[in-house]
Amino acid sequence: MQNLLIVDDNVDVRQQLKWGLSGGGFGVHFAKDGEEALECFRRERPSVVTLDLGLPPHENGVEEGIRCLGEMLRIDPLSKIIVITGNEDHSAALEAVRIGAYDYYRKPIDFSELKIIIDRAMYLQQLEAENRTLRDSRDGDCGIVGDCEGIQRVLSHIKRVAASDVPVLISGESGTGKELVARAIHQKSARSKREMVAINCGAIPENLLESELFGHEKGAFTGASRTVKGKVEYADKGTLFLDEIGEMPMPLQVKLLRFLQEMVITRVGGRRDIEVDTRIIAATNIDIAQAMEEGSFREDLYYRIGVVNIVLPPLRERGEDVELLANFFLNRVGKETGNQGLTFSKKAMQWIRSYDWPGNIRELENRIKRAVIMTPGPRIEPEDIGASGEDVQRRKMNAGEMSLKEARQLLERDMVEDALRRSLGNIVKASSALGISRPTFYDLMKNTASETPDALSGRNPNNGGRICVA
Ligand SMILES: Nc1ncnc2c1ncn2[C@@H]1O[C@H](COP(=O)(O)OP(=O)(O)OP(=O)(O)O)[C@@H](O)[C@H]1O
Ligand SMILES: [Mg+2]
Structure with missing residues (x-):
C-alpha cells in the first residue's frame, strides 16, 4: 500500500x-x-x-x-x-x-x-x-559499464556479496567507481528498500565526526540544542557507506570497532545503548595494508570491515573499456544536454585510448561532459577533450603496452601535428622546426595520415584549409 x-x-x-x-x-x-x-x-x-x-x-x-x-x-x-x-x-x-x-x-x-x-x-x-x-531489472549491472575481465570479476563479486550481509571493503584509485559499486551492492541487496547512508570519513573534522556518525544528545556540548541522530542510526535496516575509511582518525577507529563488534551505539553525551542493524560497506583509495604497517590503521578494524575485498582496476588497465565508457558517456551526456549525434574523431578516440587517465572514470566523464557542452559538433577532436602537449607525455609508451613501432609512429604523428599547428600549416617552417627535409616531412605526413585523415592531411584549420608550402 x-x-x-x-x-x-x-x-x-x-x-x-x-x-x-x-x-x-x-x-x-x-x-x-x-x-x-x-x-x-x-x-x-x-x-x-x-x-x-x-x-x-x-x-x-x-x-x-x-x-x-x-x-x-x-x-x-x-x-x-x-x-x-x-x-x-x-x-x-x-x-x-x-x-x-x-x-x-x-x-x-x-x-x-x-x-x-x-x-x-x-x-x-x-x-x-x-x-x-x-x-x-533490465539494467542488471546498476549502471556499471565494462567488458574487461577485471570489471566482469567485480560484477560477479557484487552479485555474490549482495545476497549476504557481510561487510565489504572496496579499494581502488580515485574515480574508479567505488561509490557506484557500493550503491550497486546496496541496490541488489535485501536492504534496497531502505537508504544507503554515506559518510566521508576523510572530509569531516575529527571533532565533528563522532557526532556525525553516532549522533548526540541535547546538551552534549555547547551548541547542541537538541538531540540529533547520527548517520549510523539513519542507516538502520539499510546500508552504511563509510567512504575514505583509511582517513578515519585513530580514536574513532576504536569507536567504530566497538560498534561493529556489538552493533550497538551510544550517542555523544548519552548513556543509552541503541541497537542498530546495518550493513557496512567501506571504501578506500589508500593502501590499507601499508596504513596498517605504518600504524595509522587498526588491524582489528581491518579484519572486521575487510571480510570481502573488492579491488577496482584503474581505467588505464581496463583495455577496450575506455572506448566503451567514452561512448557511453557521450550518449548519456548528449541525451541529458540535448546535444545528441556527436561522435569522436579517429584522432580523439586514439588519444582517449592512449592517455593514462590518472583521474580514472571521473576524469573521462568530466572531459566528455565539457566536450559535449562546448563542441559545436558534429565531431569531437582531441582539443575538445582537453588533450595537450603535457598529456602527450603521459601516453602509455611502456614496453608491453605497445610495440616500439607503434610508439615511434605515435610520436612521429604527434610531432608532425604539433609542427603543423605551430607553423599554421606552413610546411617549410614545420619541416625546419623538426630538422628534417620537406620531402621527409611529406613522407611522414603521408604515413601517419591514414590513421588521422583530417588533421594530418596538411589542411590548415586556421587558414581555411590551405596548405602553405612557403
Ligand atoms: N564502470 C562504470 N560505468 C559507468 N560509470 C562509471 C563506472 N565507474 C565509475 N563511473 C562513474 O564515474 C564517476 C566516479 O565514480 P565514483 O564516484 O563511484 O568513484 P570513486 O571511486 O568513489 O571516486 P573517489 O575516490 O574520487 O571518491 C561517477 O560519476 C560514476 O557514475
Ligand atoms: Mg567516492
Whole structure:
C-alpha cells in the first residue's frame, strides 16, 4: 500500500487533514516538525508528502520546510511532495517547485480539492516507480559499464556479496567507481528498500565526526540544542557507506570497532545503548595494508570491515573499456544536454585510448561532459577533450603496452601535428622546426595520415584549409 505523510506543526490542521483524507486507500502518517518528518520519511517511504513550509524552529519562515524538502528529494527523488503554504509565501512556493516539489497548495485547505491533487500524485508516483523497477531489472549491472575481465570479476563479486550481509571493503584509485559499486551492492541487496547512508570519513573534522556518525544528545556540548541522530542510526535496516575509511582518525577507529563488534551505539553525551542493524560497506583509495604497517590503521578494524575485498582496476588497465565508457558517456551526456549525434574523431578516440587517465572514470566523464557542452559538433577532436602537449607525455609508451613501432609512429604523428599547428600549416617552417627535409616531412605526413585523415592531411584549420608550402 502507498503511504501519505502529512507534515504540519499545527495540531488542528493535522486533525482536519486526518478526517478529510482518511479512507483514501493509502496509509496516512503525521509529523509535527522537520526531524520527525525526515525520520518518518526514511521509515515509511511515503509516495506523497504534504509539507507545510513554516516548521519549527522557523514557524514564520520557510527555511526548515525547504531544508526538509531538499533532504526528502535526496533520499527519494521519486516521492511527490506537495508544499502547503499560507497566502503570503507565494515566492517560497515557487522556489519549492523549482527545487523539485511536485506542486503547491495554498491555504485554506479544501479537502476534496487537495484529495484530487494527492490522488493524481499517488498515481504518477506509482507509474514512475514501476518504470524504474522495470529499468533496473533490465539494467542488471546498476549502471556499471565494462567488458574487461577485471570489471566482469567485480560484477560477479557484487552479485555474490549482495545476497549476504557481510561487510565489504572496496579499494581502488580515485574515480574508479567505488561509490557506484557500493550503491550497486546496496541496490541488489535485501536492504534496497531502505537508504544507503554515506559518510566521508576523510572530509569531516575529527571533532565533528563522532557526532556525525553516532549522533548526540541535547546538551552534549555547547551548541547542541537538541538531540540529533547520527548517520549510523539513519542507516538502520539499510546500508552504511563509510567512504575514505583509511582517513578515519585513530580514536574513532576504536569507536567504530566497538560498534561493529556489538552493533550497538551510544550517542555523544548519552548513556543509552541503541541497537542498530546495518550493513557496512567501506571504501578506500589508500593502501590499507601499508596504513596498517605504518600504524595509522587498526588491524582489528581491518579484519572486521575487510571480510570481502573488492579491488577496482584503474581505467588505464581496463583495455577496450575506455572506448566503451567514452561512448557511453557521450550518449548519456548528449541525451541529458540535448546535444545528441556527436561522435569522436579517429584522432580523439586514439588519444582517449592512449592517455593514462590518472583521474580514472571521473576524469573521462568530466572531459566528455565539457566536450559535449562546448563542441559545436558534429565531431569531437582531441582539443575538445582537453588533450595537450603535457598529456602527450603521459601516453602509455611502456614496453608491453605497445610495440616500439607503434610508439615511434605515435610520436612521429604527434610531432608532425604539433609542427603543423605551430607553423599554421606552413610546411617549410614545420619541416625546419623538426630538422628534417620537406620531402621527409611529406613522407611522414603521408604515413601517419591514414590513421588521422583530417588533421594530418596538411589542411590548415586556421587558414581555411590551405596548405602553405612557403
Ligand atoms: N564502470 C562504470 N560505468 C559507468 N560509470 C562509471 C563506472 N565507474 C565509475 N563511473 C562513474 O564515474 C564517476 C566516479 O565514480 P565514483 O564516484 O563511484 O568513484 P570513486 O571511486 O568513489 O571516486 P573517489 O575516490 O574520487 O571518491 C561517477 O560519476 C560514476 O557514475
Ligand atoms: Mg567516492
